[in-house]
Amino acid sequence: MNQNNNQIIRFEEIVKIYHLGKDIDIPVLRGVSCEIKKGEHVAIMGPSGSGKTTMLNIIGCLDKISSGKYFFEGKDISSFDDDALSEIRSKKIGFIFQSYNLIPQLTVLENIEMPLFYQQVDEAKTREKAIKLAHMVGLEDRIKHRPSELSGGQQQRVAIARALMNDPVLILADEPTGNLDSVSGKEIMNLLCGLNEKGTTLIVVTHDANIAKYAGRVLKMLDGRIANEN
Amino acid sequence: MKINLIHLIRIVRHGWKNIWLHKLRSFLTVLGIVFGVASVIAMLAIGEGASYEARKMIESLGSNNIIIRSVKLPSDAKTQQASTLGVYGLTDRDFRKLETIPSVVKIIPAWEMEEDVWCYGKTISARIIGTLPEYKDVMNLSIKTGRYFDEVELQKSEPVAIIGSTVRTSLFPVEDPIGKTIKIKSSYFKVIGIAGEKVFAGASESFMAEDANIAVYIPLTTTRLFFGEYEVKRGPGGVSSWERNWVQYHRFILQVAETDKILTTASLISDVLSQTHKKQDYQIIVPLELLRQAEKTKRIFNIVLGSIAAISLIVGGIGIMNIMLAIVTERTREIGIRRAVGAKKRDIINQFLTESVILSASGGIIGVLLGILIPRIVTKFAGMMTLITPWSVLLSFTISVAVGITFGIYPARKAADLDPIQALRYE
DSSP: OTTGGGEEEEEEEEEEEEEETTTEEEEEEEEEEEEEETTOEEEEEOOTTSSHHHHHHHHTTSSOOSEEEEEETTEEOTTOOHHHHHHHHHHHEEEEOTTOOOOTTSOHHHHHHHHHHTTTOOHHHHHHHHHHHHHHTTOGGGTTSOGGGSOHHHHHHHHHHHHHTTOOSEEEEESTTTTSOHHHHHHHHHHHHHHHHTTOEEEEEOSOHHHHTTSSEEEEEETTEEEEEO | OOOOHHHHHHHHHHHHHHHHHTHHHHHHHHHHHHHHHHHHHHHHHHHHHHHHHHHHHHHHTOTTEEEEEEOOOHHHHHHSOTTSEEEOSBOHHHHHHHHTOTTEEEEEEEEEEEEEEEETTEEEEEEEEEEOTTHHHHTTOOEEEEOOOOHHHHHTTOOEEEEOHHHHHHHOSSSOOTTOEEEETTEEEEEEEEEOOOOOOGGGGGGTOOOGGGEEEEEHHHHHHHHTTEEEEOOSSSGGGOEEEEOSBSEEEEEESOGGGHHHHHHHHHHHHHHHOSSOOEEEEOHHHHHHHHHHHHHHHHHHHHHHHHHHHHHHHHHHHHHHHHHHHHTHHHHHHHHHTTOOHHHHHHHHHHHHHHHHHHHHHHHHHHHHHHHHHHHHHHOOOOOOOHHHHHHHHHHHHHHHHHHHHHHHHHHHTSOHHHHHHOO
């Protein structure tokens, strides 16, 4: 346990059971153990229902585990409450979703700014940083637009800018190219890999082998367990 | 919990944007609050205005006074033929008896008649009041110019008169009336003073307050000398239909030494008068009692108003809650996104609670404006006096904000308690 200096995530026998109704329990994760080091690029693959999205949600502190232990940056956060988990999401993690998940009534810039709103960062600083990130993803001329006025690839780039707003140590992407054509998909993956090269840990859930190729390591999941690691 | 003012302002601005996005829906939502608040302020203003007028009128009778008026009984008119002599009202005997009541400091008698007053061809029907010099003080009469008559003029039965402001404007539209002569019946009087204007609305009759504006005040002894003790009521026909009554006094104004003795004195007066008067051809008016009654009425009025207002504000609040629940459902996905990027439950509560308070408070502001406007319109077109009290504005606005908090907390809680993962998947 002392070698966890360069370890960002460690799962010890994590079990996740969903309770549907009184007597119906659905086990989604059945004892998952794994480690992810800082700066790694990991792809999680598997057929639908294998528990890969649930695993990503647990890594991202959106979901609570039923049993087992979850160490994040060496700290056992298995029993953290909602506020503490929100704090970790707010400071350490950036999310990218398949369906972009931008807020429709806000402009591109306001969407990018959102994570720092909850850290109560000064407004001018927030704006400055958001514009810088919009530049980085190549959308500096679209910052006043609404998400609905952008193409899928552009929306996903907004989502990436938003995910970078809080300088995360960990970026979690759930099928980031699932809704995109192959050209935009490539652009998005290049962007994400570029971030990874700069040292941000990247975990991508996908069932596309081409996307998984970008990763340094692939975790294959089957029926709530890690079936294969390479 | 740290409260950061700058952050709060950002939350409010944020909420305002969301509300502004659906202008019509937001407007319809707050209508309940608007009408609730406006009706509270408007109704209280009208009620307050009415009771203010009533209070002023009663106070003008003097709260330490008891007033006894002669009343012509309607049965007299039926049994007696026209142009025969009727007898009713207060007499010298009553005066002497009432004087013996220890708590009565002074009795000021008044004799009245309706008569035309003439001057250089101009005329006005006025109320001629013969009384004592002290009348001015007990009735709180103000003298604008000139002076009231004094004890010497009373002793000598001088033909002097003080005229009300309406009498002055119709007889002397431009010239100074002081020192001029007016004619009543066949006698001439010198004007020595003008009474200050009294502003009363039409309701004054119901409180037995006299209309001082069309009055002419003359020493009692002078009226006795010139007009005797008869009153003549002109009927619709000729002289034969005129009704003549023998009335010694139309009014006694009794000054009572102490306020807490007023009620016992009033019942004593009632006993004394009932001994000599077979019929009750008099009326005892206790301004203090009227005042208390008016206050009681006002209290009941306020309670009724308060419950109506409370109901309308609750209805308004339910409207807001309804819309907030719809908004939370509509924006479920947004809530999931916000949670994912680090919003705590508290942040979500703040966001939605702020929106519902903005809704109800803007409803409150519109309601206040409307509530200030309505009494002005009522005053202008119905001629009723209205009085907007600051506390009614403050109270109704505070309640509207409180309604926003009360009915916003449940939808906000519901939003915060959503499972982030479920919310993110919501279509």
